[in-house]
Amino acid sequence: MSGEVALLLSAALLVTVISALFSRSMAMTLISMFYASLVVGVIFTLYQGILVGLLHIIIFAGAVSVMLLTAVLMTGETDLGIGKRSLAVLLSAVTILIVGAASYSLFSTLPSGVAETPTMNLLEFVWVFRPWDLLILVIIFAASMTVVVNLLSKEQ
Amino acid sequence: MLTDQTIFTTTAAVLVFLGVFAISYSKNLLKTIVSFQVVVFGANLGLFASGLGGSSSLMANTLVLFSIVVGGSVEAVGLALIVLVHKKYGTLDPGKIRRLRD
Numbered sequence: 001m002s003g004e005v006a007l008l009l010s011a012a013l014l015v016t017v018i019s020a021l022f023s024r025s026m027a028m029t030l031i032s033m034f035y036a037s038l039v040v041g042v043i044f045t046l047y048q049g050i051l052v053g054l055l056h057i058i059i060f061a062g063a064v065s066v067m068l069l070t071a072v073l074m075t076g077e078t079d080l081g082i083g084k085r086s087l088a089v090l091l092s093a094v095t096i097l098i099v100g101a102a103s104y105s106l107f108s109t110l111p112s113g114v115a116e117t118p119t120m121n122l123l124e125f126v127w128v129f130r131p132w133d134l135l136i137l138v139i140i141f142a143a144s145m146t147v148v149v150n151l152l153s154k155e156q
Numbered sequence: 157m158l159t160d161q162t163i164f165t166t167t168a169a170v171l172v173f174l175g176v177f178a179i180s181y182s183k184n185l186l187k188t189i190v191s192f193q194v195v196v197f198g199a200n201l202g203l204f205a206s207g208l209g210g211s212s213s214l215m216a217n218t219l220v221l222f223s224i225v226v227g228g229s230v231e232a233v234g235l236a237l238i239v240l241v242h243k244k245y246g247t248l249d250p251g252k253i254r255r256l257r258d
Binding site: 003006007010013014017018020021026029033036037040043044047048049051052055056059060063064067068070071072074075 | 158159160163164166167170171174175178186187189190191193194197200201204208213217220221224225227228231232235238239242248
């Protein structure tokens with residue numbers, strides 16, 4: 001796999017982690033950590049570690065994010081800052097750009113669209129094509145974007 | 157030559173450094189847990205990157221799996237302790253908690 005994808009994913013990971021650590025709003029921190037968990041899971045998945053990537057996404061983007069949100073709600077220590085639609089739109093645009101750039105780079109570097117080695121025997125007829133792999137990741141990203149936009153919208 | 161392994165190892169080192177820095181300067185226990193999560197991400201990425209180039213990929217994946225489970229468990233226990241501390245002291249600032257305890 002080309003180094004451009006690794007660079008893009010590393011940049012996305014660093015941006016999300018920095019925004020999580022150095023933002024004043026706890027809502028921004030939680031959302032950024034959710035995205036960082038997804039990016040780390042995508043890195044593992046793209047580099048032949050599908051089981052590790054899926055487990056990482058399930059545990060950190062799923063369970064730990066929910067536990068963090070529950071702890072914030074129970075303690076009520078910080079303002080959740082709900083109602084920033086512009087921030088949600090900005091986050092969505094950045095995510096779309098990152099996913100678009102990564103997918104363009106992936107599709108342009110694969111000559112025939114076939115992965116070098118199938119990573120699992122489970123559902124091999126699906127995983128034999130790398131674009132299917134990427135499509136599922138894009139669907140996960142789109143679903144997470146929808147959740148973020150719903151969380152931050154003023155109607156909530 | 158900038159390989160994928162080099163890129164991910166550098167990113168992992170930066171993540172661990174950022175996490176330790178944020179743990180040191182955090183004034184909120186929730187932010188401390190988030191910083192610890194960043195350190196776990198860095199450790200996982202470093203372990204995974206160590207198995208990218210050679211034949212030790214399976215060993216690296218196994219270590220990452222172990223690290224994920226341990227990291228998630230530690231964060232769950234830490235969050236439970238944070239909720240208990242907030243119930244007892246009413247704040248999440250470590251400095252205030254230290255003064256209230258004395």
